[in-house]
Amino acid sequence: MKIKPKKSSKIVETKSDRIFDITNKILVWFFIIIIMYPLIYIVSASISNPSFVNSGEMWLFPKDITFEGFQRVFESKDIWIGYRNTIFYTLLGTFINLAVTLPCAYALSRTELVGKGVIMGMLIFTMFFDGGLVPTYLLVRDLGMVNTIWAMVIPSAASVWNIIVTMTFFKVTIPRGLEEAAEVDGASVFRTFFQIVLPLSAPIIAVMALFYGVGHWNQYFGALIYLTDRELFPLQLILREILIQQEIATEIMMQGGNIEAIGEQARIASIVKYAVMIVSAAPLLIAYPFLQRFFLKGVMIGSVKG
CATH class of the missing domain: 1.10.3720.10 (MetI-like)
Known part of the structure; x- marks a missing residue:
């Protein structure tokens, strides 16, 4: 008696499915960057030298770190x-x-x-x-x-x-x-x-x-x-x-x-x-x-x- 092999329950991913997944991942990362950039910028600007912030040299990570702003606020x-x-x-x-x-x-x-x-x-x-x-x-x-x-x-x-x-x-x-x-x-x-x-x-x-x-x-x-x-x-x-x-x-x-x-x-x-x-x-x-x-x-x- 021949035993028929069990059919695999794994879902076969088609080309269109892969394109859809890749597109979704690109969009998700795009929105993450849009949301995270202002948050990172504000944190960096709060501890950066204002001259670098006002001149546009500081656009993501802090430059010439200083906590003077927080010091003045908490004073x-x-x-x-x-x-x-x-x-x-x-x-x-x-x-x-x-x-x-x-x-x-x-x-x-x-x-x-x-x-x-x-x-x-x-x-x-x-x-x-x-x-x-x-x-x-x-x-x-x-x-x-x-x-x-x-x-x-x-x-x-x-x-x-x-x-x-x-x-x-x-x-x-x-x-x-x-x-x-x-x-x-x-x-x-x-x-x-x-x-x-x-x-x-x-x-x-x-x-x-x-x-x-x-x-x-x-x-x-x-x-x-x-x-x-x-x-x-x-x-x-x-x-x-x-x-x-x-x-x-x-x-x-x-x-x-x-x-x-x-x-x-x-x-x-x-x-x-x-x-x-x-x-x-x-x-x-x-x-x-x-x-x-x-x-x-x-x-x-x-x-x-x-």
């Missing part, structure tokens, strides 16, 4: 106050955001919610029609939140878009049968949410925490409007002041007509500018790799299971 005592406040606003604000977004999205994901259509309509309406800056300020003022930490976290307590994304995640990912089984066992809605739904929702929680956290970290416009006490200023507002001070000092030097002093002040302003960029962005760049796997899973889960 300001306000920079540490800004870091402290921004970290506090980011942690507190993100916690409030998640405490509002997750329960709201879970409630809207349940088909038995009474008035779900009306609630969704009201939420979506706010995405297209904003109250405006003046009414928002008047509301914050009347609530007594001007010049307090609450002005930095309460007005942005939730994002309608993030609520919709989280609601979709709950609909697609959390099996309805699992919730029904918990109800049969006597679990309340709150117990089901906290002990079953949330532990299975780590990807979307990480994504929402990252979205909200980045927003709080980069926020400066709200502080510019609502805060006057320097002890409450976030990092971004402090860094903005440092840049403005350097620009003003340069203009004053120009009016004085001292060429050497003007050149020195312009050099300082240039090196401080790049150092400020690194100081403001470095914490987020450090934190992102730890959340990346959750971020990718949370973003792609809808398309994979849909």
Whole structure:
């Protein structure tokens, strides 16, 4: 009896497949270079002699390394106050955001919610029609939140878009049968949410925490409007002041007509500018790799299971 050889399960790669793969790799490397070059350039410029940066001699790697820019930035005592406040606003604000977004999205994901259509309509309406800056300020003022930490976290307590994304995640990912089984066992809605739904929702929680956290970290416009006490200023507002001070000092030097002093002040302003960029962005760049796997899973889960 002849035994027929088993057919190989290996997929034969055709010429068109190879061309497609090579094209994809070229495009991926092209986009990597486009994305990485500005990052490398800013890091290099922040530790390079400004004369090489301004003349265009430094185009990728640092030349005549100096840390004067970082030294001048960190010499300001306000920079540490800004870091402290921004970290506090980011942690507190993100916690409030998640405490509002997750329960709201879970409630809207349940088909038995009474008035779900009306609630969704009201939420979506706010995405297209904003109250405006003046009414928002008047509301914050009347609530007594001007010049307090609450002005930095309460007005942005939730994002309608993030609520919709989280609601979709709950609909697609959390099996309805699992919730029904918990109800049969006597679990309340709150117990089901906290002990079953949330532990299975780590990807979307990480994504929402990252979205909200980045927003709080980069926020400066709200502080510019609502805060006057320097002890409450976030990092971004402090860094903005440092840049403005350097620009003003340069203009004053120009009016004085001292060429050497003007050149020195312009050099300082240039090196401080790049150092400020690194100081403001470095914490987020450090934190992102730890959340990346959750971020990718949370973003792609809808398309994979849909």
